[in-house]
Amino acid sequence: MRLLRRLGVPHRFLNIDEDLEALERAMALTGGWRRTPVIDLGLGGQALVEPDNDTLTAALVEVDMLSQAGARSRLDVQNVGDVERAARTVAGLTVLALLPGTRGSARYPVGLLGAVLTLTGVTGWCPAYHAAGVTSLEGPGDRPDEARRHAWLARRGRDSGDDADLLLPSGRRSR
Numbered sequence: 001m002r003l004l005r006r007l008g009v010p011h012r013f014l015n016i017d018e019d020l021e022a023l024e025r026a027m028a029l030t031g032g033w034r035r036t037p038v039i040d041l042g043l044g045g046q047a048l049v050e051p052d053n054d055t056l057t058a059a060l061v062e063v064d065m066l067s068q069a070g071a072r073s074r075l076d077v078q079n080v081g082d083v084e085r086a087a088r089t090v091a092g093l094t095v096l097a098l099l100p101g102t103r104g105s106a107r108y109p110v111g112l113l114g115a116v117l118t119l120t121g122v123t124g125w126c127p128a129y130h131a132a133g134v135t136s137l138e139g140p141g142d143r144p145d146e147a148r149r150h151a152w153l154a155r156r157g158r159d160s161g162d163d164a165d166l167l168l169p170s171g172r173r174s175r
Contacts, residue, residue, distance in 0.1 A: 081142025
């Protein structure tokens with residue numbers, strides 16, 4: 001589901017642990033197995049079961065829900081993982097809160113540091129990471145329990161993890 005959010009693809013999330021009808025539908029789409037995520041693009045084709053992000057992106061491009069160039073540009077919008085975003089935001093706000101007690105020539109650099117940390121945390125985009133061509137997505141700085149690598153940073157271009165149970169494009173039905 002995180003990939004769909006990052007791509008800006010409208011979708012509907014159904015939690016199979018809370019919705020019996022969604023569980024039955026997911027199991028029907030997977031041949032009776034309880035596997036997640038299940039993504040039904042609502043076009044009468046086969047559902048995607050536990051797809052990796054490259055497979056999901058390719059399927060969305062194939063059915064014209066987005067273009068390859070659109071996918072690339074949308075994925076470039078975020079390059080800071082969730083845990084790192086929270087840490088940057090808290091650190092930035094803390095630095096800004098300490099700003100009134102800062103005196104002299106240190107006041108402006110401290111204020112700038114606090115503003116940059118806060119903005120990069122809130123937006124999830126770091127200009128330094130972008131310039132260096134790296135990302136903390138999918139690493140321990142994103143969601144540690146779902147990390148696909150041990151290194152904090154990786155070259156940009158790797159896919160992001162999905163955390164959805166059952167996803168359907170909004171307004172689409174395949175029953």
